[in-house]
Structures are given as structure tokens and as C-alpha cells.
Amino acid sequence: MATEANADALVLSDDPRHPANLIPELCRNFYQLGWVTGTGGGISIRVGDKVFIAPSGVQKERMLPIHIFVLPFPQAAPSPHTDRVFLRRPALNLKESACTPLFWNAFDLRDAGSCIHTHSQNAVMATLLWPGPTFTISHQEMIKGVRIGGIGRTLSYLDTLEMPIIENTPNEEDLKDSMAEAMKRYPDAAGVLVRRHGVYVWGPDWEKAKTQAECLDYLFEIGVKMKLAGLPTVGLF
Amino acid sequence: MATEANADALVLSDDPRHPANLIPELCRNFYQLGWVTGTGGGISIRVGDKVFIAPSGVQKERMLPIHIFVLPFPQAAPSPHTDRVFLRRPALNLKESACTPLFWNAFDLRDAGSCIHTHSQNAVMATLLWPGPTFTISHQEMIKGVRIGGIGRTLSYLDTLEMPIIENTPNEEDLKDSMAEAMKRYPDAAGVLVRRHGVYVWGPDWEKAKTQAECLDYLFEIGVKMKLAGLPTVGLF
Amino acid sequence: MATEANADALVLSDDPRHPANLIPELCRNFYQLGWVTGTGGGISIRVGDKVFIAPSGVQKERMLPIHIFVLPFPQAAPSPHTDRVFLRRPALNLKESACTPLFWNAFDLRDAGSCIHTHSQNAVMATLLWPGPTFTISHQEMIKGVRIGGIGRTLSYLDTLEMPIIENTPNEEDLKDSMAEAMKRYPDAAGVLVRRHGVYVWGPDWEKAKTQAECLDYLFEIGVKMKLAGLPTVGLF
Amino acid sequence: MATEANADALVLSDDPRHPANLIPELCRNFYQLGWVTGTGGGISIRVGDKVFIAPSGVQKERMLPIHIFVLPFPQAAPSPHTDRVFLRRPALNLKESACTPLFWNAFDLRDAGSCIHTHSQNAVMATLLWPGPTFTISHQEMIKGVRIGGIGRTLSYLDTLEMPIIENTPNEEDLKDSMAEAMKRYPDAAGVLVRRHGVYVWGPDWEKAKTQAECLDYLFEIGVKMKLAGLPTVGLF
Numbered sequence: 001m002a003t004e005a006n007a008d009a010l011v012l013s014d015d016p017r018h019p020a021n022l023i024p025e026l027c028r029n030f031y032q033l034g035w036v037t038g039t040g041g042g043i044s045i046r047v048g049d050k051v052f053i054a055p056s057g058v059q060k061e062r063m064l065p066i067h068i069f070v071l072p073f074p075q076a077a078p079s080p081h082t083d084r085v086f087l088r089r090p091a092l093n094l095k096e097s098a099c100t101p102l103f104w105n106a107f108d109l110r111d112a113g114s115c116i117h118t119h120s121q122n123a124v125m126a127t128l129l130w131p132g133p134t135f136t137i138s139h140q141e142m143i144k145g146v147r148i149g150g151i152g153r154t155l156s157y158l159d160t161l162e163m164p165i166i167e168n169t170p171n172e173e174d175l176k177d178s179m180a181e182a183m184k185r186y187p188d189a190a191g192v193l194v195r196r197h198g199v200y201v202w203g204p205d206w207e208k209a210k211t212q213a214e215c216l217d218y219l220f221e222i223g224v225k226m227k228l229a230g231l232p233t234v235g236l237f
Numbered sequence: 238m239a240t241e242a243n244a245d246a247l248v249l250s251d252d253p254r255h256p257a258n259l260i261p262e263l264c265r266n267f268y269q270l271g272w273v274t275g276t277g278g279g280i281s282i283r284v285g286d287k288v289f290i291a292p293s294g295v296q297k298e299r300m301l302p303i304h305i306f307v308l309p310f311p312q313a314a315p316s317p318h319t320d321r322v323f324l325r326r327p328a329l330n331l332k333e334s335a336c337t338p339l340f341w342n343a344f345d346l347r348d349a350g351s352c353i354h355t356h357s358q359n360a361v362m363a364t365l366l367w368p369g370p371t372f373t374i375s376h377q378e379m380i381k382g383v384r385i386g387g388i389g390r391t392l393s394y395l396d397t398l399e400m401p402i403i404e405n406t407p408n409e410e411d412l413k414d415s416m417a418e419a420m421k422r423y424p425d426a427a428g429v430l431v432r433r434h435g436v437y438v439w440g441p442d443w444e445k446a447k448t449q450a451e452c453l454d455y456l457f458e459i460g461v462k463m464k465l466a467g468l469p470t471v472g473l474f
Numbered sequence: 475m476a477t478e479a480n481a482d483a484l485v486l487s488d489d490p491r492h493p494a495n496l497i498p499e500l501c502r503n504f505y506q507l508g509w510v511t512g513t514g515g516g517i518s519i520r521v522g523d524k525v526f527i528a529p530s531g532v533q534k535e536r537m538l539p540i541h542i543f544v545l546p547f548p549q550a551a552p553s554p555h556t557d558r559v560f561l562r563r564p565a566l567n568l569k570e571s572a573c574t575p576l577f578w579n580a581f582d583l584r585d586a587g588s589c590i591h592t593h594s595q596n597a598v599m600a601t602l603l604w605p606g607p608t609f610t611i612s613h614q615e616m617i618k619g620v621r622i623g624g625i626g627r628t629l630s631y632l633d634t635l636e637m638p639i640i641e642n643t644p645n646e647e648d649l650k651d652s653m654a655e656a657m658k659r660y661p662d663a664a665g666v667l668v669r670r671h672g673v674y675v676w677g678p679d680w681e682k683a684k685t686q687a688e689c690l691d692y693l694f695e696i697g698v699k700m701k702l703a704g705l706p707t708v709g710l711f
Numbered sequence: 712m713a714t715e716a717n718a719d720a721l722v723l724s725d726d727p728r729h730p731a732n733l734i735p736e737l738c739r740n741f742y743q744l745g746w747v748t749g750t751g752g753g754i755s756i757r758v759g760d761k762v763f764i765a766p767s768g769v770q771k772e773r774m775l776p777i778h779i780f781v782l783p784f785p786q787a788a789p790s791p792h793t794d795r796v797f798l799r800r801p802a803l804n805l806k807e808s809a810c811t812p813l814f815w816n817a818f819d820l821r822d823a824g825s826c827i828h829t830h831s832q833n834a835v836m837a838t839l840l841w842p843g844p845t846f847t848i849s850h851q852e853m854i855k856g857v858r859i860g861g862i863g864r865t866l867s868y869l870d871t872l873e874m875p876i877i878e879n880t881p882n883e884e885d886l887k888d889s890m891a892e893a894m895k896r897y898p899d900a901a902g903v904l905v906r907r908h909g910v911y912v913w914g915p916d917w918e919k920a921k922t923q924a925e926c927l928d929y930l931f932e933i934g935v936k937m938k939l940a941g942l943p944t945v946g947l948f
Binding site: 221231 | 296
Binding site for chain 4: 037038039040057059061119121124125128129131168169170194196197198228
């Protein structure tokens with residue numbers, strides 16, 4: 001690990017678009033959207049060989065750049081014999097986000113530049129009203145904002161959006177394998193829903209990840225409204 | 238096209254009411270209303286012989302004046318042999334809004350000074366619960382905020398509001414002809430709904446366009462609530 | 475009317491609690507609550523012998539102190555032979571709020587210090603789901619925030635709230651008589667609902683009027699939710 | 712009581728994390744969430760032997776540090792023969808929050824460092840749709856944000872959340888005994904719902920109390936949505 005002063009330099013910047021400035025700003029945005037209340041959810045940003053991650057259990061709308069963890073990329077998952085490697089840890093009694101292994105799936109398996117996790121009630125209601133293994137919706141303009149696999153070209157209005165839903169586990173870290181499996185089984189999906197929990201969405205960079213998170217949340221919301229109104233969500237009627 | 242410096246002068250102003258300042262400010266407002274999430278939707282403003290338009294695919298709540306396109310008005314639609322003409326293009330890798338031909342319908346056919354496009358879920362739900370060619374509602378105070386044809390005198394409380402609904406197309410540009418046709422068939426309508434997509438609303442200037450967009454969105458929202466509650470939306474009961 | 479400079483002094487103040495500063499600030503607040511979209515609704519404040527009123531048809535969230543009208547109180551209603559009297563008119567092409575005669579009811583009949591008008595959808599839905607002459611609800615903590623007649627002591631948790639609903643008219647001014655009649659028939663009511671339109675609420679001063687407007691809007695909202703869920707709104711169950 | 716100048720020093724601080732600064736800031740936050748409209752609800756913070764409490768009946772989103780009461784802790788409940796003791800009273804015509812005895816339950820019975828009271832409609836709807844003595848929900852990720860008894864370790868995803876519901880009384884102070892009784896009967900509960908009124912939630916400090924208030928409000932909201940959609944809220948389906 002770098003010296004402490006060097007390490008702090010990794011998160012202190014006058015540039016509002018520096019990841020350590022963006023993460024707190026975006027978390028305030030997500031708090032307003034109801035995505036990260038109760039310290040849940042968050043966003044990670046990868047720029048080249050560095051990953052910026054928020055701490056676990058902090059109020060997302062009150063986070064500061066000095067709270068941000070920086071990790072080298074790539075790195076293998078920690079094991080009983082190896083610890084996770086950090087370039088910078090906050091000088092506070094903080095632990096990195098419990099979502100870290102899940103964010104890593106997006107970096108490893110999709111070469112994502114950013115991954116967002118929300119506890120949006122729209123996502124959770126979608127997983128309750130779609131009891132099967134996927135959420136599906138078609139013929140909505142907002143489908144055009146979603147990318148194939150989260151990182152490729154955008155979908156067409158004529159495509160049906162299909163998002164895998166995995167079952168929740170008591171420990172967030174334990175979602176890592178089933179999320180990875182869902183990503184392999186549904187290579188075109190831009191995210192993974194977690195039943196009774198929320199959603200993980202990624203993109204090539206933070207702007208595209210955020211755009212997709214908004215489009216998908218919109219689609220969960222309108223899908224739930226349609227389902228509750230007795231309207232089919234796939235196909236024209 | 239003007240020299241670059243001259244062109245930038247078209248969007249740089251200390252006046253908060255300059256269109257290049259207003260568009261980003263209004264887009265932040267619309268983002269709060271849930272109208273332009275996921276980079277969707279937007280607003281264009283025409284002042285005399287100049288049209289100010291936002292770029293395509295940018296986060297609407299983070300837009301800046303330097304992102305704005307300026308186009309001369311009038312001008313013919315681009316064709317295989319002619320390009321769209323610009324007075325100013327942002328010095329960034331940006332494309333003008335895909336809504337441009339639709340905004341132009343409002344300028345050409347209604348002499349509008351501003352046109353707003355939203356992906357509001359109230360508009361989309363209205364197009365799903367009104368499966369026919371129009372959305373209709375009567376006996377609501379907010380009808381009085383809507384102008385005949387979007388630019389004439391305001392409706393009376395005793396008037397029934399009727400808004401055409403056109404079918405969505407895979408490419409936004411391809412809505413141009415059906416939107417124009419709907420505007421001709423429903424000359425009194427202040428906007429055009431696009432099924433499973435959103436709404437286009439216009440007015441003589443940006444203030445009146447925004448007022449109408451708010452009144453219409455309110456009417457879509459309460460219309461949807463009434464329909465879901467089993468209440469008729471036209472006529473007294 | 476005072477000279478123009480003297481008249482402007484009536485609305486220019488460094489005190490954030492001056493009515494001409496409060497009205498724009500509160501209107502921004504009400505816009506966020508969805509009460510005054512599309513230029514609808516507003517608030518008037520009376521301090522002693524002066525009444526401060528917003529203009530008609532302006533965007534409520536963008537209003538400025540210089541837009542405010544000041545009127546002497548008391549004064550008789552304008553007639554074919556007499557005009558309304560002003561102490562100050564904005565030096566712009568503005569007209570006083572169409573709610574002015576309705577606000578005056580609250581000043582004349584209840585000695586109110588402030589009157590608020592909203593187009594809140596909670597109020598409108600309440601008038602649609604309560605088709606009779608009153609909205610009623612009981613056994614809600616928020617009833618305790620409502621004052622008898624809008625200006626007296628607050629209600630008890632054991633009191634049933636009853637609010638008259640009058641029928642809407644094409645011209646807002648024409649509500650004056652039926653609103654006054656409802657105020658006389660229901661002397662304990664803190665406001666008057668207008669079917670398919672909104673609500674008028676008043677109080678001894680702007681703070682108490684706003685508190686009551688919030689409590690009543692809360693009660694309309696939860697009343698509508700209860701009704702739609704099939705729950706009775708009066709009595710325990 | 713201290714001299715007035717000394718007393719004011721108890722609420723005047725440049726530190727944004729001083730309780731007298733935090734309470735107004737958090738109340739603005741809660742107002743945005745719809746928890747404290749109409750002057751209802753609030754938050755108290757205890758730091759060591761001092762308790763900071765907001766006044767009764769003030770607009771929570773406009774509160775200032777100078778409005779805050781400071782009380783010594785511990786102290787016995789006031790009786791016919793003894794008054795409540797204060798270290799500082801605002802130099803205004805204000806009374807301490809009517810919730811004070813209820814906040815004290817959390818301090819006395821749970822050694823809480825903060826207690827939050829909201830009138831959230833999610834809480835009230837939960838008390839209406841769960842007519843029995845408790846609200847229960849299971850298999851929701853957000854359960855993991857709630858602590859046993861409000862102050863112990865956090866619940867597991869596999870735990871069922873159970874919150875007691877007490878009946879409302881005309882005077883808020885009269886809830887003291889039934890709240891205390893519910894806290895003793897349900898020692899694991901992080902808060903107490905009050906039917907047709909709202910909820911009291913506490914934690915070891917203001918951050919943990921706020922986190923729990925957000926998690927619980929989320930659970931009330933999604934529980935109500937599930938119930939209205941005909942879904943069971945306890946157990947998998």
C-alpha cells in the first residue's frame with residue numbers, strides 16, 4: 001500500500017469528475033431517487049487499473065471523498081490465504097462495501113467501468129410480481145437506453161428486455177457465484193435483479209451505467225404498474 | 238457556419254433567460270419531475286430565426302450551455318442530398334437530439350417558440366389505458382391551462398381535452414410524418430402522445446410550453462388514477 | 475395609489491419573513507409538493523391593512539418579490555362601477571391572481587391572515603371519491619393540526635374532520651359566492667374543497683395556514699388511499 | 712438553569728455535527744421524505760448527559776439551532792409536584808416537543824442516543840392494513856438494516872421483523888405508558904408503531920437511528936404495496 005499521503009492523493013481532486021468526487025455526488029442523487037436509503041446500495045467506478053468503492057454502512061447521501069476506498073485492478077478474489085488488496089483505505093473505522101465482490105463480477109466478466117447497486121422498490125416489486133427466473137418487458141421506448149450485456153450496442157424498440165432474477169442470500173458476498181452464473185447464462189442482460197433485495201447494473205463507464213440504471217428502473221416501475229393494472233408487459237395489445 | 242468563436246457566443250450569456258442557460262436549467266427541473274431520466278426527453282427553444290437544441294444521449298440534469306446546438310430557422314428537412322444546417326455545434330463528440338425533426342414539426346406547423354418532449358410515466362400509462370387513437374378527459378380545472386393547438390387561446394373548463402396518440406416507431410425520426418399527420422387531423426391539440434414512449438407538447442414560448450406540459454402531465458396522471466379507480470374521465474358523474 | 479418608488483418599497487425588503495419574500499419562497503416549496511404546477515394555485519398573506527398577492531398565470535416556482543401585488547384591506551369587492559384598489563402593481567404586464575376574490579372570503583369571513591390555494595391531486599381525488607357535499611375522515615393524528623374554522627383552537631383526535639366540497643365553475647371568480655355560502659354553512663371547516671379543481675385553506679397567519687394546508691393535504695391523501703383499499707375513513711374498524 | 716448566555720452556548724456551534732445543527736438539518740431531510748409535514752414528527756439526540764429536543768408545533772423544515780431545547784439526562788418524569796428540568800430553553804414563546812416523554816422511553820428503557828418520530832403515511836397505512844397488535848414482514852434485504860431492540864446487533868435476512876402497534880390516544884403524552892409496555896413486551900423491536908398516527912424509532916446514535924428509520928419506513932412501504940397486491944408479507948411464495 002502507498003504511504004498515507006500518497007494514498008489520500010488518490011481521492012483528493014479539484015476535478016468534479018474525479019471518481020472520488022463523483023461517487024458522493026451520485027450517491028446523493030440516488031438517495032433522492034429512493035435507491036440507497038438506509039445506507040443500502042451504492043456505486044463503484046473503475047478507471048483503468050484503479051477501482052473506487054464506497055464504504056459499507058454509511059449514509060450514502062452524506063458520503064465524502066475521504067471515505068472512498070481505492071483498489072488495484074485486476075486482482076483475484078480474496079481467499080482464506082489472501083486478503084483483498086487496497087491502494088487506499090479511509091483513515092476511519094470503515095469497511096469496504098459488502099457489494100465489492102458483486103461489483104467485481106461486472107469488472108471481470110463484462111469489462112465494466114462502473115457498477116451500480118440499488119434497493120429501489122421498483123426493482124424489488126418486479127422480483128415479487130415476476131416469480132420466475134426473469135423479468136421481461138417489451139415495446140417500451142426506454143428499452144432503447146439499455147445496452148446488450150450492459151456494454152455493447154443499445155437495444156432496439158423491437159427487442160424484448162429480459163433480466164435474470166437470482167435468489168437473495170443472507171450474506172451479500174454469497175451472491176457472487178449466482179450473480180456470475182446468471183451473467184453467463186444471460187450474456188445479453190445489462191444487469192441482474194436480486195429477489196427481495198434490488199438490482200445490479202453496469203456499463204462501460206459511470207455515465208452509461210447510470211443511464212442504464214435509470215432506464216431499467218423506469219422499466220421495472222412501469223412494468224409493475226402495468227402488471228397491477230392487468231396489462232400484459234410483453235407484446236402489443 | 239460561423240467561426241468557432243462567433244458560434245460559441247451564441248450559447249454564452251450572463252442572462253439566465255438566454256435559451257442556452259434556460260435549457261440546462263429546465264432539464265434539471267424536468268429530471269426532478271421524472272420526465273427525462275436515462276437521457277430521454279428534452280426541450281428546444283426557438284427565438285426568431287434561431288433554434289436551440291440539446292444534444293442526444295446526454296444526462297439531462299447535468300447538461301451545460303456549451304453542449305447546446307444552434308440551428309437556423311426556417312430550414313428544410315435534411316434529405317439524402319442535403320445536410321441539416323447548424324449555426325453552432327458543441328466542440329465535443331455530440332449529436333443533436335434525435336427529437337430534432339419532431340421539434341421542427343411544432344415550429345413549422347404551429348409556429349411554436351418551444352417544444353418539450355417527456356418520457357413521463359403518466360403519459361405512457363395514459364397511452365396504455367386509452368388504447369384508441371386519443372386520450373380524452375373533461376371537467377378538470379387544469380384543462381384551463383391548455384391552449385387550443387398549443388398556441389391559441391386557453392381552453393374552458395367546459396371543453397373536453399382530446400390528445401391524439403400515435404404509435405411508436407423504432408427510430409425517433411420516423412415519428413415525424415405520423416406526428417405531422419396527427420397535428421393536421423387534430424388542429425386543436427396542444428401536443429401529441431406517442432404510445433409506449435411519451436409526449437410532445439409545444440407553445441408560443443418556453444414559459445407557455447412548460448405550463449402546458451405541466452398541465453397536460455397533471456391531466457394524464459389524474460386521468461390514469463381515475464381510470465384505475467373505475468371512474469369515468471369524460472362527463473360528470 | 476402611492477408613487478411608483480413608494481409602491482416598490484412595499485415589496486422590497488431584506489427580511490426573509492417579509493410577505494413579498496415569503497410568497498415566492500413558499501411557492502417554490504409548494505411546487506415541490508406538486509400543489510402549484512402549471513401556474514395553478516398560490517398563497518396570499520395579509521398583514522394588518524395590507525394584502526400581498528401573487529400574479530395570475532406565472533410559473534409559481536420562478537416568482538420574484540417584484541411580481542407581488544399589494545392591496546389595502548378592507549375593501550369592498552369590485553363592481554361594474556368600482557375597480558379593485560391597489561397599493562402596488564408590478565411594473566410588468568401582469569394581472570392579480572384570479573383567486574383574489576376567494577382569498578378575500580377568508581379575510582372577510584374568517585379574519586384570516588393567509589389563504590392558500592392548491593391544485594393538489596390528493597384534494598381533487600378526494601372530491602371525486604367523495605361525491606357528496608363533504609369530505610369526512612376521523613381517527614387520524616393529523617386531524618390535530620387543523621383548527622376550528624381555520625382560525626380557532628385545534629381539533630382533537632376524537633373529532634371528525636368535515637370539509638365542504640363545492641362544485642367548480644368555468645371562471646374562478648364565480649366560486650366566490652358558493653365558497654362564502656359553504657363557509658357560512660360549515661363554520662367549523664378550515665377550508666373549502668372545489669370539486670375537480672383543488673382546495674382553499676386559511677389560517678390566522680401564513681405559518682398556521684401552511685401547517686393546516688399540509689395537514690389537510692395529508693388527510694386527503696391518506697383518505698384516498700384508505701378508500702381505494704376498501705377501508706372506511708370514519709370510525710374505528 | 713444556566714445563565715442565558717451559557718445556555719445559548721449549548722446550541723451554538725460551528726460544528727455541523729453538533730446536535731443543535733444536526734436536528735434542523737435532519738428535519739429538513741425528513742420533510743423532503745414526507746415524514747414531518749404539518750409540524751408533526753421530529754428527532755431528539757442524546758449525547759452523554761444532555762438531550763437536545765425540538766420545539767412543539769414549529770415547521771420542521773424551517774427550524775434553527777436557536778429553537779432547540781436542552782435537557783439534563785437522566786431525570787425523572789415530571790409530576791404534579793415536579794417540573795421538567797431544562798439546561799436551555801429558547802428565548803421564544805416555544806414549548807418542548809409533545810414527544811418528549813416518548814423520546815425519554817427510548818433513552819430510559821433502551822439507553823438510546825437518538826429517537827425519531829415520523830407521521831409517514833407508510834407507517835400509518837401499515838397500522839391500518841395490519842389490524843392486529845404487530846406489523847410483520849420477512850425475506851426483505853432491508854431487514855438487515857434493523858437492530859435487535861434498536862440498539863443491538865443487526866437482524867439477519869432470515870429473521871422475521873415484528874413491530875408492535877399501540878393504539879393512539881388523544882394526547883401524545885398519554886402514549887408514554889403503552890409505548891413503554893410495548894417496548895417491554897417486544898424487547899427485540901427497534902421501534903413502536905402508533906395506529907393512525909406514525910412510528911417511534913431509536914438507535915444508539917443519530918446515524919444508526921436514522922438508518923433504522925429509513926429501513927423501517929422502506930419495509931412499511933413495501934409491506935403495504937405487497938398487501939395491496941395480494942402478496943403475503945411473511946414467508947416465501
